[in-house]
Amino acid sequence: MELVMLGRMWLLGGWAERSRGRIYTSTTREGGEHRVVARLGSVRGVEEVSLRVDAGVSGAGGTFVPAHVGSVFASAGYCGRSFDEGLLRFHDSESAPTFRDHVREAFPELVSVDADVVAFDWQGRQIVATNQGDGADPVLVVADIGRGEVGEFGKLSEFTGILRHDDMVSQVFAESFFREWKNAVGAPDAGLSFTDSVGFSVPLYLGGEYTVGNLELTDTDMLWGIGSQIWAQVRDVPPGTPIRLNLG
Numbered sequence: 001m002e003l004v005m006l007g008r009m010w011l012l013g014g015w016a017e018r019s020r021g022r023i024y025t026s027t028t029r030e031g032g033e034h035r036v037v038a039r040l041g042s043v044r045g046v047e048e049v050s051l052r053v054d055a056g057v058s059g060a061g062g063t064f065v066p067a068h069v070g071s072v073f074a075s076a077g078y079c080g081r082s083f084d085e086g087l088l089r090f091h092d093s094e095s096a097p098t099f100r101d102h103v104r105e106a107f108p109e110l111v112s113v114d115a116d117v118v119a120f121d122w123q124g125r126q127i128v129a130t131n132q133g134d135g136a137d138p139v140l141v142v143a144d145i146g147r148g149e150v151g152e153f154g155k156l157s158e159f160t161g162i163l164r165h166d167d168m169v170s171q172v173f174a175e176s177f178f179r180e181w182k183n184a185v186g187a188p189d190a191g192l193s194f195t196d197s198v199g200f201s202v203p204l205y206l207g208g209e210y211t212v213g214n215l216e217l218t219d220t221d222m223l224w225g226i227g228s229q230i231w232a233q234v235r236d237v238p239p240g241t242p243i244r245l246n247l248g
Contacts, residue, residue: 051163054082059194061094067116068129068138069156078119086192087173090119095194102224103128103143106231107150110143118159121173124197124220127153145227148205148235177212184212192217199223203230 059080065071073079073090080092091099099117103126104110113130118140120126126143133139133155140153153159162168170176181198182188192198197220202208 051083051088051169052085054085054191057082057086057191057194059089059092059095061092061096064091064093064096066091066096066118066129067114068131068135069116069118072156072160073118080194082192082194084169084175085178085190086122086194086196087175087178088119088121088169089194091117098221099126099224102126102145102221102228106145106224106228107143110141110150115141115143120197120220122178122192122198123174124199124218124223127159129156145224145231146200146203146208148203148231181212181215185217195219195221197223199227203227205234206230 061080063074064079065074078090080090080095082089096117099120100115103115103117110128110130113132115128115130118127118129123144123146125146128141128143128150130139130141137155137157139155140159141150142153143150162172178198179188182190196217198215199218200208201214201216204210208214
């Protein structure tokens, strides 16, 4: 297959809404819908964040404590949980080692910052903790195999700040694009399994379009496995260079 390498692009940015502290959760049920109510201890007091838990959807592993972020999400019971129909999911003890290896293989620069995975969104983009920044508030990045990009997401406190606001979660993780795809495939109310994501059929850096027509449901492990092979062959190629891919 011959394609042309395009310039890199980055679409997902960090949102700076700061909060600090540990998350404490309880589960409630409203109108048949499970919700996790989390309290974040912050310098401005105790505040609540509401996330929709996807009932019956979970990972196969147990508790996982990512490097650098401590037990903030593990203590909240987020490990292996899926939220908002798969919009955002948190790694567990089974998924984390697999995707830690994937992100380090695809983006070797993450090895030097001792990268570890925390969560992933509906497109399979990995939220990754690093050893950069304040030890109590480490820098997070987003590893995106569909774009061939690693971009700064913000600090841990900024991530927990995002989770306090449904509208920010929706914006940061492109919920409108997710819903557009679900409508296009005739499944507006369907959610993703814990192991599936919706990736670009043709990566954006190879000329793929940022459209619903270039999206397909796929196993997240396969998305990263094949995507890493492609990215390894083109990441050092100048834009505009014709390339022939070898997927062994």
